[in-house]
Amino acid sequence: MNGKAPHIVQYQGSKRKLASQILQYMPKKFNRLIEPFSGMAAISIATAMEHRAKFYVINDLNRALVEILKEAIEDPSRLAKEYREVWKEQFLYGDNHVEHFYVVRDRFNKGQGTPADLLYLIARCVKGAVRYGENGKFNQSPDKRRHGTNPNTLEQNIYAISSLLKGKTSFFALDYHDIFEMARPGDLVYMDPPYQGVTNVRDNRYFSGVPFGEFAEAINVLNNKQVDYLISYDGVCGGKEYGEDLPESLGCKKILLNAGLSSQALLLGKKATTFESLYISKSLLPLFPAVPKQLSLTEARA
Numbered sequence: 074m075n076g077k078a079p080h081i082v083q084y085q086g087s088k089r090k091l092a093s094q095i096l097q098y099m100p101k102k103f104n105r106l107i108e109p110f111s112g113m114a115a116i117s118i119a120t121a122m123e124h125r126a127k128f129y130v131i132n133d134l135n136r137a138l139v140e141i142l143k144e145a146i147e148d149p150s151r152l153a154k155e156y157r158e159v160w161k162e163q164f165l166y167g168d169n170h171v172e173h174f175y176v177v178r179d180r181f182n183k184g185q186g187t188p189a190d191l192l193y194l195i196a197r198c199v200k201g202a203v204r205y206g207e208n209g210k211f212n213q214s215p216d217k218r219r220h221g222t223n224p225n226t227l228e229q230n231i232y233a234i235s236s237l238l239k240g241k242t243s244f245f246a247l248d249y250h251d252i253f254e255m256a257r258p259g260d261l262v263y264m265d266p267p268y269q270g271v272t273n274v275r276d277n278r279y280f281s282g283v284p285f286g287e288f289a290e291a292i293n294v295l296n297n298k299q300v301d302y303l304i305s306y307d308g309v310c311g312g313k314e315y316g317e318d319l320p321e322s323l324g325c326k327k328i329l330l331n332a333g334l335s336s337q338a339l340l341l342g343k344k345a346t347t348f349e350s351l352y353i354s355k356s357l358l359p360l361f362p363a364v365p366k367q368l369s370l371t372e373a374r375a
Contacts, residue, residue, distance in 0.1 A: 095303060106126040112133065113142070114131050118238070156228075160222075163221075191211070194213070197220065302354045325354055325355065
């Protein structure tokens with residue numbers, strides 16, 4: 074991948090830093106890239122930079138996230154303008170600029186917000202981590218040390234993303250089962266479901282997780298349709314495994330990608346490398362005869 078892929082905002086769980094490694098296991102050319110759990114669509118953006126797919130399907134059951142992406146791609150000038158206005162408002166509060174975050178959060182939770190409002194909340198919240206309470210309300214707190222992404226930087230990035238994906242992208246906020254039904258041979262489905270090693274509680278918008286057994290069973294739909302796929306799912310950090318391996322019956326090849334030093338471990342004064350799993354569908358494996366053997370837990374600890 075030549076150059077850095079643009080991104081809209083820091084987003085916890087984004088695969089932007091791993092994109093170049095993930096793309097190594099994609100075909101050079103294919104019809105559609107489908108992301109059932111898109112988040113901020115880092116893999117779609119990286120794939121578009123390499124002109125691998127003709128079309129893109131961006132889906133996330135968190136409709137508000139999809140609305141940010143849709144506006145960024147289809148109407149970047151509007152998103153840039155509205156974000157700049159929201160971002161500048163915080164400085165009217167002086168030393169109480171944190172209070173502005175809660176004003177915007179309340180507006181968003183009442184259903185009166187815009188995509189720019191949620192974008193601002195993500196840009197200012199702790200670790201870029203989107204969190205919702207049981208009532209479905211955004212409940213993450215602001216990072217008191219930061220004011221969020223500068224509007225000039227954001228504007229530059231969203232125009233770059235729009236130039237890559239405008240006119241080639243469909244947007245949905247559907248259950249991932251429905252997205253699987255849309256897939257056809259010639260497509261590639263990239264999946265990054267809510268990280269099972271951290272959360273595995275069912276929620277009707279996936280904000281809390283996707284049940285392991287249900288997800289594993291659903292992948293058989295893609296196998297039966299002979300649709301290629303890649304899955305980011307579990308991992309290892311500091312020698313500790315997070316999450317359960319997908320069943321061998323699916324015929325996938327699991328490899329570990331080096332995601333670098335764990336930021337959480339560094340905060341605790343420790344150094345630990347994170348390895349994230351990538352599952353490669355059986356139908357893709359003939360394209361990559363040199364797929365590395367899976368690292369053992371002992372090797373990952375080293």
